[in-house]
Amino acid sequence: GAVVSQHPSRVICKSGTSVKIECRSLDFQATTMFWYRQFPKQSLMLMATSNEGSKATYEQGVEKDKFLINHASLTLSTLTVTSAHPEDSSFYICSARREVTDTQYFGPGTRLTVL
Amino acid sequence: AQTVTQSQPEMSVQEAETVTLSCTYDTSESDYYLFWYKQPPSRQMILVIRQEAYKQQNATENRFSVNFQKAAKSFSLKISDSQLGDAAMYFCAYRRSRGGGADGLTFGKGTHLIIQP
Numbered sequence: 001g002a003v004v005s006q007h008p009s010r011v012i013c014k015s016g017t018s019v020k021i022e023c024r025s026l027d028f029q030a031t032t033m034f035w036y037r038q039f040p041k042q043s044l045m046l047m048a049t050s051n052e053g054s055k056a057t058y059e060q061g062v063e064k065d066k067f068l069i070n071h072a073s074l075t076l077s078t079l080t081v082t083s084a085h086p087e088d089s090s091f092y093i094c095s096a097r098r099e100v101t102d103t104q105y106f107g108p109g110t111r112l113t114v115l
Numbered sequence: 116a117q118t119v120t121q122s123q124p125e126m127s128v129q130e131a132e133t134v135t136l137s138c139t140y141d142t143s144e145s146d147y148y149l150f151w152y153k154q155p156p157s158r159q160m161i162l163v164i165r166q167e168a169y170k171q172q173n174a175t176e177n178r179f180s181v182n183f184q185k186a187a188k189s190f191s192l193k194i195s196d197s198q199l200g201d202a203a204m205y206f207c208a209y210r211r212s213r214g215g216g217a218d219g220l221t222f223g224k225g226t227h228l229i230i231q232p
Contacts (some may be wrong), residue, residue, distance in 0.1 A: 034219045043206060044160075046219035059219075091158065097217070104220065106152075106160035 002028050004096045006107035007009055013084055021079045021110045022095030029074035030096035034104065035067075038091040050077040071112040118140040119209050124144065129196045129231045135182075136192045137224045138207030146212040149183065149190045150220065155203040157191035163205070168212070194228075202230045 006025055013019050031052045035046040048069050049057040055113040056069035064090075068080040077096075081088055091111050095104040118141045129136035140149070143155045166183050173181050178195045194201055207223040214230040 028122065032217045034186050036219070038158075043222045043224045044220075046221070049217065049219055051217070093158075095160075095220075102163065103165070105162075108157070 002096075002098050002101075002105040003047075003102070004094065004105045004107040004108050006092075006094055008048055009108065010111045010113075012113045012115065014084055014091060015085055018082045019112060020078055021078070021081075021092055021094075021112075023077045023096065023107050025075045025096040025105070028096070028098045028100075030077075030098065031074060031098040033071060033077040034095045034097070035069065035097070035104050036093045038093060038109075040091075042091060074109075081112065084112070086114045088112065089114045117144070117147075117209050117211070117221050117222035119207050119221050121207055123226045123228065124213075124224070125227040127229040127231060128194075128199055130199060131191060132197055134197055134228065135193045136194075136205050136228065138190045138192070138223055140188050140207070140209050141189065142188070142209065142211070144211045148210045148212065149181075150210070151179070151181070151190075151192045152206045152208060152222075153201075153203045154206060154225070160206075162191065174216050176208040197230050199230050199232060201226055205226070 004023045007022045035047045038044045039108040047075045050069045052071045067094040071077040091110040094107045120139045132155045147168045149166045153161045153163050164176045181194045204225045206225045208220040
């Protein structure tokens, strides 16, 4: 099956520091990956679309300079939360689109806690 | 912009019984995809079922089936013979067809399904 991994699964950082989250498609190539954010007991909200070899497309209201996305290869997208603040604490989930089936497969998520 | 509405924050069903989760959506597109995802306590999103809007036939996957009413913009999920492992949050999601699949999903707020033994 199609497997997507995320690393780390949990991260705790101090306010003002930057945190990088990796999303990898393990057994397929993905030209398109997506980053979602999920607050406790709430739904997933699309933050941005990550395109291999080009700039990410951000949803309205998402700060591009705060949430840096790099899709440097067909199997890896990274989300860097810059100058993190406590309000950035959330569950971040990535998905990767497998073109042959036109299906998005989700990673297991990363819980970010900013102290 | 498209919206997805799940009006049932929580549903409860006896094991082995049937339960239906509701979902409505709003879009100006004529071609799109609809999904039901399951999120257990592990928080891993699992695709339950998928429906292409151009297909009139309702999708089924074993004990899971949908009732897709395009004109009413309704997309309900029926779970038959409920099992304890079905307990989870269920999210309805929408994706337009234009864009070659490069669009993210729009999710509803979810329904927490409880299975009573």
